Amino acid sequence: MDRVDLTLPAGSVGRQADAYAAAPLLNCLLREVAEPLAVRGDLRVHRLPSGRLLRVRAGRRPAGPEVHAAGTWHRVGHTELVKLVAEELRRHTGLPGGDLPAEMIDSRDAVAALLTARARSAAPADPYLRSEQSLITGHPSHPAPKARGGGPVASWLPYAPEAHARFPLVLLGVREDQVAEEGDTRALDALGTAPPGYRLLPAHPWQLDLVGPELAAPFADGRLLRLGTTAFDTWPTAAIRTVYEPGRDLFLKFSLDVRITNDIRRLWRRDLCTLRRTDTAAAHAFAALGPPAAWLSDRGYRTAAFAFEELAVLVRDGLRGHLLPGAVPLLAAGLAEGFGGSPLAATTDPAAWWAAYLRQVVPPVLTAFDDHGVVVEAHLQNTLVAVDGAGTPVQALFRDAEGAKLLPDVSRAAGWERLVYCLVVNHLTEIAAALAEHHPGLDPWPAARRELARHALPEIPGLLGSPTLPGKTNLLLRWTGADGADARYLPLPNPLAGR
Structure with a gap:
């Protein structure tokens, strides 16, 4: 930048x-x-x-x-x-x-x-990267969506997606007997060359600045080496700590010891240790669904045993193996926020565009839940919607095994409440409102009701008939110091009711 x-x-x-x-x-x-x-x-x-x-x-x-x-x-x-x-x-x-x-x-x-x-x-020329880096407002119902931990601007701005940043990763060498990993991490070994007896471990430069003093001993005794930086830039996505390298079609997710919205964005040991089970279940569910819906798998993680959470990196599927030919992926949150070239704003048939959007986004989430017991966290930032040459939605791709839940780890009722909040309140409500703003006179909710009613889940009649939906209380959660993973809800008016 x-x-x-x-x-x-x-x-x-x-x-x-x-x-x-x-x-x-x-x-x-x-x-x-x-x-x-x-x-x-x-x-x-x-x-x-x-x-x-x-x-x-x-x-x-x-x-x-x-x-x-x-x-x-x-x-x-x-x-x-x-x-x-x-x-x-x-x-x-x-x-x-x-x-x-x-x-x-x-x-x-x-x-x-x-x-x-x-x-x-x-702004990036690529529309996918442009959509990922468009979020100036960010979470529309959070009291401090753009807080960056209170640090000086110079410490975080070079890594901010909203500033159209791109940067190389720091390459570390971890002594082989100190490597901790699970799953498929082979993509990390192609990022550079490690000396004999060491394995490559990329690091986010901001995270390395944050935890640097804690690593003085491993650097001093040779458990950890600095090997320079990657020969290429990576692009931070909307999640800030997840970067994308288009040439290798590779996503990498890092720990970041900064509070962003409700959480300190660290790759916690407890989540990493359950990741393979959750990701396998989600991948199986989407394989059974078949195209065009897709799951971007979190293939595996690698870290150092002496800094398990601080240096953890997660390898995620790229886009190309999942996209339909000619389809262009866009971040759903970017569609809600707005960016140059957004098909939501440009469409001349908003009703048809919205029907196509619902057809791609809603069925995979409901089917994964009902047939496979997977609660996909299908909020705006975890959903990519791919469009064809005319800008019409033709595919949805979902990500983030860390946020997904499995039945019966959570009850069906709790899983359904979480699904409704993420899919309807956080996601569809925002896209519907953005579409109506750009295309006055459109009422998006009858089409949403019809799409939901096509599915025979036992919870659907209650969803369509309830006067309220669950709204997450982000302000009260933060004010009362609740755990970032907590979700407490209050009733909001249901725009699906009575349509």
């Missing part, structure tokens, strides 16, 4: 950053603790736990927050909004909230840095 000026201008970029950061925070606040009161044109009025009234401009990205005081409405900037949220949540929960207010500020400042960097860098 080109060198950029890291100073954050107080003008248009600052205002844009405020708006980008406020929208997901408002989504959380309004969803989780506010009471809707009135609709006045495109304005929505809500009562907060303190009794204060908050007014916003409606939409999937609420904007222009105002608080009513002394008989009039007062505009609230992002800093004031963070203060307001903190006051309301302390009252609502009785808890101080830990580091979350600082994370909200960090998220806004990160957006400003990303906008500055994007203005001076070129």
